[in-house]
Amino acid sequence: YLSLCLYPYPQAELGLNEHHQNEVISYMRFARFKRGLCLKTVDSCFQDLKDSRLVEETFTVDEVIDMLDGLRTVVHSEVESELINTTYTNVLLLRQLFSQAEKWYLKLQTDVSELENRELLEQVAEFEKSEFTSSNKKPSADLIKPKLAPLNEGGSELLNKTVACLQEENEKLKTRLKTIETQATAALDEKSKLEKSLKDLQMIQGDQKVNIVK
Incomplete structure (x- = not known):
């Protein structure tokens, strides 16, 4: 009350x-x-x-x-x-x-x-x-x-910090992307080598079977 x-x-x-x-x-x-x-x-x-x-x-x-x-x-x-x-x-x-x-x-x-x-x-x-x-x-x-x-004066400092932070993050992402691309390229090369080795092995096994039959 x-x-x-x-x-x-x-x-x-x-x-x-x-x-x-x-x-x-x-x-x-x-x-x-x-x-x-x-x-x-x-x-x-x-x-x-x-x-x-x-x-x-x-x-x-x-x-x-x-x-x-x-x-x-x-x-x-x-x-x-x-x-x-x-x-x-x-x-x-x-x-x-x-x-x-x-x-x-x-x-x-x-x-x-x-x-x-x-x-x-x-x-x-x-x-x-x-x-x-x-x-x-x-x-x-x-x-x-x-x-x-x-705002274009009082907020410029905050805006500059935000831009700098985004640029830094962008550089990190670029570096990470390059690393992933390198790893992917290496994996593709390794895959190609394995496929070639497999084909060579299959050809050798095929030749051996032919010789045994003869």
Whole structure:
């Protein structure tokens, strides 16, 4: 009962390791910032309408319709622009991930249908709530992390070691193959000699039988 009082909701997790989860948090922080800017832009559209058009005490129906149509056009344009920008941003994020994977000759796959999974979306929402609510905000010092080296630099040492190890193993296999080839050649030569000796012996035995008959 005590644990339920202290932690009424389970800690939201995404099933990722610590490094990848921190990367997700970093992206969510960026997305929240962009979302806040978009909402401020929408708010400013309404404020501009109030400041520029709502200067009279009464309006005709046509005037109200005209103001609402104008507001709809402005808001539609702002929201559409932000949605397009969000799409392009997500494409750039995927491009980063795929580029890193291709450097390791990996092929990643995505399941677009999972993007509409309500259960997973609620899990992400709970995760965001647990990470960004005021009671759970981390100190600013914890939010500063060193920039990771690009994979083609930070991972080059590991890649070079892997290549060197594979080359060494390849040389061992080549040496072993040559040994097996030598042994196989010697075995074939020995087989040929035995077959020749057997034929010679059979010929001698045949000649001896002929002489006995005579």
